[in-house]
Amino acid sequence: MSEKITLAKGLNMGLRKAMEADPKVLVMGEDVGKLGGVFRITDGLQKDFGEDRVIDSPLAESGIVGTAVGMAMRGYRPVVEIQFDGFVYPAYDQIVCQVAKIHFRSKGRIKMPIVIRIPFGGGIGAVEHHSESPEAQFAHTPGLKVVACSNPVDGYWMIQQAIACDDPVIFLEPKRQYHADKADLDDSVSPDPLFTSRVVRPGQDVTVLAYGPTVKTAMKAAEAASGEGRSLEVIDLRTLSPLDMEPVLDSVRRTGRAVVVHEAHVNLGLGAELAARITEQCFYNLESPVLRVGGFDTPYPASRMEEEWLPDLDRVLDAVDRTLSY
Amino acid sequence: MSGPATDPAAPPPAFGPDLAEVFGPSQQDGGPELVQLLTPEGERVHHPEFDMEFSEDELRGFYRDMVMVRRIDTESTALQRHGELGIWAQLLGQEAAQVGAGRALRPQDFVFPTYREHGVAWCRGLDPLKLLGLFRGVDHGDWDPEEYNFGLYTIVIGAQTLHATGYAMGMQRDGAVGTGDPDRDAAVIAHFGDGASSQGDVNEAFIFAASYNAPVVFFCQNNQWAISEPIERQTRIPLYQRALGFGFPGVRVDGNDVLATYAVTQAALQRARDGQGPTLVEAYTYRMGAHTTTDDPTRYRLSGDVESWKLKDPIARVEAYLKRNGLADATFFDEVAGEANDLGARLRDGVKALPDPRPLDIFGVVYAEETDELRQQHDEFAAYLDSFEGAHA
Numbered sequence: 001m002s003e004k005i006t007l008a009k010g011l012n013m014g015l016r017k018a019m020e021a022d023p024k025v026l027v028m029g030e031d032v033g034k035l036g037g038v039f040r041i042t043d044g045l046q047k048d049f050g051e052d053r054v055i056d057s058p059l060a061e062s063g064i065v066g067t068a069v070g071m072a073m074r075g076y077r078p079v080v081e082i083q084f085d086g087f088v089y090p091a092y093d094q095i096v097c098q099v100a101k102i103h104f105r106s107k108g109r110i111k112m113p114i115v116i117r118i119p120f121g122g123g124i125g126a127v128e129h130h131s132e133s134p135e136a137q138f139a140h141t142p143g144l145k146v147v148a149c150s151n152p153v154d155g156y157w158m159i160q161q162a163i164a165c166d167d168p169v170i171f172l173e174p175k176r177q178y179h180a181d182k183a184d185l186d187d188s189v190s191p192d193p194l195f196t197s198r199v200v201r202p203g204q205d206v207t208v209l210a211y212g213p214t215v216k217t218a219m220k221a222a223e224a225a226s227g228e229g230r231s232l233e234v235i236d237l238r239t240l241s242p243l244d245m246e247p248v249l250d251s252v253r254r255t256g257r258a259v260v261v262h263e264a265h266v267n268l269g270l271g272a273e274l275a276a277r278i279t280e281q282c283f284y285n286l287e288s289p290v291l292r293v294g295g296f297d298t299p300y301p302a303s304r305m306e307e308e309w310l311p312d313l314d315r316v317l318d319a320v321d322r323t324l325s326y
Numbered sequence: 327m328s329g330p331a332t333d334p335a336a337p338p339p340a341f342g343p344d345l346a347e348v349f350g351p352s353q354q355d356g357g358p359e360l361v362q363l364l365t366p367e368g369e370r371v372h373h374p375e376f377d378m379e380f381s382e383d384e385l386r387g388f389y390r391d392m393v394m395v396r397r398i399d400t401e402s403t404a405l406q407r408h409g410e411l412g413i414w415a416q417l418l419g420q421e422a423a424q425v426g427a428g429r430a431l432r433p434q435d436f437v438f439p440t441y442r443e444h445g446v447a448w449c450r451g452l453d454p455l456k457l458l459g460l461f462r463g464v465d466h467g468d469w470d471p472e473e474y475n476f477g478l479y480t481i482v483i484g485a486q487t488l489h490a491t492g493y494a495m496g497m498q499r500d501g502a503v504g505t506g507d508p509d510r511d512a513a514v515i516a517h518f519g520d521g522a523s524s525q526g527d528v529n530e531a532f533i534f535a536a537s538y539n540a541p542v543v544f545f546c547q548n549n550q551w552a553i554s555e556p557i558e559r560q561t562r563i564p565l566y567q568r569a570l571g572f573g574f575p576g577v578r579v580d581g582n583d584v585l586a587t588y589a590v591t592q593a594a595l596q597r598a599r600d601g602q603g604p605t606l607v608e609a610y611t612y613r614m615g616a617h618t619t620t621d622d623p624t625r626y627r628l629s630g631d632v633e634s635w636k637l638k639d640p641i642a643r644v645e646a647y648l649k650r651n652g653l654a655d656a657t658f659f660d661e662v663a664g665e666a667n668d669l670g671a672r673l674r675d676g677v678k679a680l681p682d683p684r685p686l687d688i689f690g691v692v693y694a695e696e697t698d699e700l701r702q703q704h705d706e707f708a709a710y711l712d713s714f715e716g717a718h719a
Contacts, residue, residue, distance in 0.1 A: 026499075052499055058537055063488055063530035070438075070492020073471070074500070078492075094527070097482050098489070105466040105478055108691040142692055166694035195697070242697035 002186040008178040010155035011041045018163040019049050025163055028055040028064060029081030038083055039178050061091035068114050069098050077113045079163055085120040086129030099168045100143030112168045119175035121213040121263045122310055125303045132300055133264035138170040139241040146241040148172040148212035152183040157191035174213035197244040203233035206320050207251040207258040211237040214261040221316035240270055245277055252278055256287035257323045261311050266294040288326030291319045356610040359578050363585040366638040368646025378589040382653050388584045389644045390662050392421040395445040397666040398454045401673045406619040410677050411461040415442045419614030422640030423547050426587025430595055434512040438490035441479040443517050450476040455676040464680050484525030490516030491531045494540035503541045504601025513541045513598035521552025524560045532572040541598035544606045549613035554626040569606035581609030582640040
C-alpha cells in the first residue's frame with residue numbers, strides 16, 4: 001500500500017512507528033508536546049503516547065541532552081529535538097564530552113542510544129541562528145554518528161533506523177524540505193541500511209555528491225546539465241559519519257570528476273574530507289581536482305541575501321564546467 | 327502627566343534581606359542553620375528535625391570507613407609522589423561528608439560522582455584499586471556502573487548532575503518511586519562541589535529536577551575552594567539557600583560530622599524515593615589538602631585557616647566520642663589501623679600491577695556497532711606496529 005507524504009509526515013510516521021515498537025523510546029524537546037514541535041514533526045504524539053513519553057522540556061538545550069544521557073543509562077532510548085540548528089551549541093559540551101564519549105569511557109559497558117534531531121540548513125527566510133549547517137562539528141567528533149535525510153521516504157525509514165541504533169546519532173533534517181515535496185511511501189519495501197550512500201541519478205561525466213537539502217539542488221542541476229548534453233551522476237550521501245565511500249569511489253573511478261555540494265561553509269567542511277579521501281583512494285582515476293560548492297566562509301547572512309549565499313543550480317553547474325575544463 | 331511624587335529624603339526601597347548579614351562573618355562556622363549531631367569535640371548534640379539514634383556497630387562502622395577512606399587518600403597521594411599515579415584528587419577532610427552520604431544509600435539507589443568521591447565509592451563496595459586506573463592513566467574508569475550503582479567519574483564540572491536528573495526521570499518512568507515498597511523505591515544522588523554550583527549544567531539540572539519532581543538528591547560538598555577560588559567567588563548567599571529559588575528545599579549540614587551527614591542525606595533520599603522530589607544538601611566542609619597533587623594551596627590561602635579546620639577533623643570527633651563513651655577499646659582501634667595498613671600495602675602493590683592499555687584495544691569500544699572506517703584504522707595501525715623489527719602482534 002502506498003501513500004503520498006511530505007518529509008514532515010514521514011518523520012512523524014517514523015517516530016510513531018518507533019514509539020509503538022519499543023516502549024523505551026521517549027521524545028523530548030522544546031514544544032514537542034501539545035504544539036507538536038515548531039515544525040509539527042511530533043504532531044499528535046503526546047496525545048497518543050502521553051506526557052511521560054513525549055516530554056515538553058524546559059528551554060535549556062544542555063539540560064535536554066544531559067538528561068537524555070541519564071535516561072539512556074537507565075535503559076531508555078531518548079529522541080531529543082533541538083529546535084533549530086543554531087541552538088544546538090548550549091548542548092555542545094554534553095554532546096561532545098558526554099554523549100560521544102561515554103561508550104568509549106566505559107569500555108563499551110554503557111550504550112548511548114540517543115537520537116539528536118536537528119532541523120538544519122537555510123532557505124526559509126528566517127532570522128539569525130535558524131539556518132545553519134553544523135554537521136562538520138559533529139562528524140569531526142569520534143563516538144557520534146551523523147546522518148542527513150533528504151526526502152520523505154528516507155525520513156520515514158532513517159528516523160526508525162537511527163532510533164534502533166545503539167550508538168548516538170545526530171539526525172539532520174533539511175527544514176526547508178519539511179513541507180515542500182511529496183513522495184510515495186510504500187511501507188512494504190525494505191529500506192537500505194542506515195549508514196549507506198545511494199546513487200539517486202546515474203550518469204557518466206561528473207559525480208555530484210550531496211546530502212540533505214542540496215540533493216534537490218544537485219538533481220535540478222543534473223536535469224539542467226542533461227539539456228546541454230552532460231551526464232551528471234548524483235549521490236545522496238545520507239550518512240556523513242561514518243562515510244560510505246564505496247559508492248562514491250565506484251562513481252568517481254568511472255567519471256574521473258567530482259563536485260561536492262553542501263550548504264555548510266566550505267572551509268574544513270565535509271567536502272574537504274571527501275576530496276581528501278577521493279584523492280587518496282582513486283588518485284589515478286581523477287581527471288581534475290575535486291571541487292567544492294558550499295556556503296561562503298562567513299556567518300550565515302541576513303535572509304534577504306540567502307539565495308545568493310546558498311549553493312544553487314547555477315553554482316553547481318559552474319563547478320561542473322570548471323571540473324570539465326581541466 | 328507626572329509620575330508619582332517621591333520624597334527625595336526617603337531611603338531607597340529595600341529589595342530583600344541584607345546580604346552582608348546572610349553571608350557575613352556569622353556564616354564562617356556554617357551559620358546558625360548548620361545541622362550537627364556530633365560537635366568537633368565529640369559531644370553528641372540533638373537536632374529538632376534530623377535527630378537519629380545510632381547503634382554502637384554503626385558508630386564503629388563510620389569510624390572504620392573514614393579511617394580506610396583516609397588511607398586510600400594518603401596512600402594515593404604518596405603513589406603520585408612516587409610517580410605511580412599521574413595525578414590524584416585528594417579528599418582529605420571530606421571523609422565524613424562522603425561516608426555519611428555513601429552509607430545513607432540503599433542498594434537500588436544510584437550515585438553520580440565527580441572525580442573525588444573515593445569515599446562514596448568505598449561505601450558502594452568498589453575496590454579502591456579500580457579508582458586508581460584513571461589517575462594512573464591506564465583507563466578512564468574500569469568498573470561497571472550497573473554492578474555498583476555507581477557511575478563513572480565525571481571530570482567536566484557539573485555535567486553529571488544532568489545525567490543524574492535524567493536517570494531519576496527514568497526511575498519515575500520505571501515505577502520505582504513512591505510505591506511504598508522499601509526494596510523498590512529508589513533515588514539518585516548527584517555529587518558536585520561549590521565550584522560546580524556556578525555551572526550552567528548544575529542550574530539546569532535544578533530546573534529539570536524541580537519541573538519533573540525527579541527523585542534526585544543534589545549533594546554539594548562545599549569544601550570552600552574551587553582550586554584557588556574561594557566560595558565567595560561562586561556565591562553571595564549560602565549555597566543551600568539557592569534551592570528555594572528553584573522550588574525545592576535546601577539544607578546545610580556539617581559535612582565534617584558523619585552522623586549529621588548520614589541523617590540529613592538519608593532523609594533527603596527517602597523524600598526522593600517517596601516521590602516528593604529533589605533536595606539540595608550542602609555539606610559544609612573544608613578541603614584540607616590541595617585540589618589535586620598538581621596544586622599548591624600555599625599560593626592562595628592562609629595556613630591559619632587550615633589549622634582552624636584541623637580542630638574540626640571528622641575522624642577525631644568520632645574517635646573521641648567512641649572513647650569517651652566506652653564504645654570501642656584499644657583492640658578495636660588497633661584492628662582498624664591494621665586493616666588500613668593492609669589496604670595501603672595492597673594499593674601499593676596493586677597499582678604497579680595494573681596492566682597498561684593495549685594500543686589496538688581503543689578502536690573497538692568507540693561505538694556499539696563498530697564502523698568500517700575504524701576497523702580499517704585498526705588494521706592499518708596493527709600493520710604499522712608489526713612493521714617494526716622484532717614486533718610481535
